[in-house]
Amino acid sequence: MGIINQLDPRFSPYDDETPGVAAVPPGDAPWPAPTASGPIDATVVLPGSKSLTNRQLVLSALADSPSTLRAPLHSRDTTLMVDALRSMGTTIEAVTGSGQFGDDWLITPAEELLGSTTVDCGLAGTVMRFIPPVAALALGPIVFDGDEAARRRPMTTTISSLRALGVDIADDGAGALPFTVHGTGRVAGGEIVIDASSSSQFVSGLLLSAARFDDGLVLRHSGERVPSQPHIEMTIQALADRGVSVESPEPGVWEMAPSGIRGATIDIEPDLSNAAPFLAAAVATGGRVSVSGWPTSTTQVGAHLIDLLPLFGATVSLVDGVLTVEGTGQIHGITLDLSEGGELAPALVALAALADSPSEITGIGHIRHHETDRLAALATEITALGGVITELDDGLRIEPAHLHGGTWKTYADHRMAHAGAIIALVTPDVLIEDIATTSKTLPEFPELWSALAASCS
Numbered sequence: 482m483g484i485i486n487q488l489d490p491r492f493s494p495y496d497d498e499t500p501g502v503a504a505v506p507p508g509d510a511p512w513p514a515p516t517a518s519g520p521i522d523a524t525v526v527l528p529g530s531k532s533l534t535n536r537q538l539v540l541s542a543l544a545d546s547p548s549t550l551r552a553p554l555h556s557r558d559t560t561l562m563v564d565a566l567r568s569m570g571t572t573i574e575a576v577t578g579s580g581q582f583g584d585d586w587l588i589t590p591a592e593e594l595l596g597s598t599t600v601d602c603g604l605a606g607t608v609m610r611f612i613p614p615v616a617a618l619a620l621g622p623i624v625f626d627g628d629e630a631a632r633r634r635p636m637t638t639t640i641s642s643l644r645a646l647g648v649d650i651a652d653d654g655a656g657a658l659p660f661t662v663h664g665t666g667r668v669a670g671g672e673i674v675i676d677a678s679s680s681s682q683f684v685s686g687l688l689l690s691a692a693r694f695d696d697g698l699v700l701r702h703s704g705e706r707v708p709s710q711p712h713i714e715m716t717i718q719a720l721a722d723r724g725v726s727v728e729s730p731e732p733g734v735w736e737m738a739p740s741g742i743r744g745a746t747i748d749i750e751p752d753l754s755n756a757a758p759f760l761a762a763a764v765a766t767g768g769r770v771s772v773s774g775w776p777t778s779t780t781q782v783g784a785h786l787i788d789l790l791p792l793f794g795a796t797v798s799l800v801d802g803v804l805t806v807e808g809t810g811q812i813h814g815i816t817l818d819l820s821e822g823g824e825l826a827p828a829l830v831a832l833a834a835l836a837d838s839p840s841e842i843t844g845i846g847h848i849r850h851h852e853t854d855r856l857a858a859l860a861t862e863i864t865a866l867g868g869v870i871t872e873l874d875d876g877l878r879i880e881p882a883h884l885h886g887g888t889w890k891t892y893a894d895h896r897m898a899h900a901g902a903i904i905a906l907v908t909p910d911v912l913i914e915d916i917a918t919t920s921k922t923l924p925e926f927p928e929l930w931s932a933l934a935a936s937c938s
């Protein structure tokens with residue numbers, strides 16, 4: 482069995498100072514995704530969670546005293562968050578830690594958050610939805626912009642909710658990046674109604690900053706259901722870890738009083754959503770994959786993989802912090818409402834495309850607003866490899882089919898790259914375009930994946 486955590490010295494780790502540089506071989510040729518010659522058998526060690534790292538960075542910048550983040554994720558999304566907070570006066574220093582994937586961070590909040598800067602959101606939902614409320618607490622204008630694809634992601638709710646709280650925002654009325662938040666150093670707060678049906682991040686973004694609003698916040702959601710509920714639970718837990726209490730007297734309502742946010746030392750858990758493709762590899766090849774450092778208790782939606790992967794016919798066990806998935810060589814189709822875990826959809830859809838019976842995955846209309854329209858992208862790319870897949874309004878229907886090689890486009894979407902890589906394990910001659918897009922949350926993906934594919938028993 483291979484232990485996959487030793488990074489190949491030919492690849493440099495992600496460079497915090499240069500967002501967008503990924504640990505991949507030079508050149509922009511499509512990546513010949515590895516095919517497994519048999520059932521894989523490996524243990525994988527994964528870097529920290531994007532969602533936890535970026536929440537804890539924001540809370541550390543808003544806290545009363547310094548914080549330390551241990552084993553944080555170093556990737557494009559977290560570098561963008563670090564840069565945003567630094568440009569507003571937060572001190573973030575790299576300190577040597579025990580993590581295998583880069584330094585820890587010591588974060589000292591600014592005396593006063595500063596404006597007069599520009600925040601590059603890249604394609605990070607957490608930056609574009611979590612930082613504007615922080616900018617409202619800063620003094621001076623802050624311009625928000627991002628990648629071309631980021632300008633297509635919905636921002637109306639962030640803009641309208643801050644306006645309802647009395648914040649001055651200049652935009653062109655398109656409900657998207659770019660826009661400018663004219664912070665005055667304080668936000669009155671109070672009670673507002675928002676529509677968070679296209680992203681839970683609208684709720685999380687407000688909750689993360691609201692303890693610093695003069696009157697706190699009463700937030701009511703009105704509209705279709707809010708997706709990705711576990712990510713809201715993660716926000717509430719991250720606040721609780723720093724002494725801030727959020728009440729939810731009924732579904733879709735969150736209340737918090739103004740309060741201080743404590744500095745803290747926080748251990749960042751491994752990214753369990755990024756575990757999805759690695760665990761799916763066991764199912765795809767009829768092999769066995771373990772992920773170590775699996776938390777005993779977590780708000781990460783990746784924990785749902787324990788219940789989701791057995792639906793395909795795999796067995797899952799969790800012993801002493803090691804999650805092990807074993808495939809049988811047969812993959813069954815699944816019928817599933819995945820509203821809570823849309824982030825897991827690309828990996829699960831890839832498995833469904835390899836299954837011996839039909840699948841229908843619904844409740845994920847909102848993933849049309851992720852890095853790309855994921856329903857359209859998955860349907861297009863699986864069809865291009867010979868798959869039979871139908872786009873539904875809020876999901877995908879996938880029929881069994883024999884897949885063949887071809888070029889898999891990633892649409893600037895890290896999880897599209899993961900999905901293509903899963904299919905490629907058992908489908909020769911798949912070339913993945915722009916594998917460097919995995920640097921968004923897992924710059925080490927190409928090398929970890931190559932080692933995984935080579936670990937056949």
Ligand SMILES: O=C(O)C1=C[C@@H](OP(=O)(O)O)[C@@H](O)[C@H](O)C1
Nearest residue numbers: 532680681682708709712823824
């Ligand atoms: O708050 C977060 O860290 C996230 C919330 C979810 O967003 P949506 O609610 O837009 O799905 C998730 O899909 C995204 O990857 C990360």
Ligand SMILES: C=C(OP(=O)(O)O)C(=O)O
Nearest residue numbers: 604605606607824851852
């Ligand atoms: C939707 C995702 O990212 P973001 O945080 O940019 O919304 C994702 O990582 O699947």
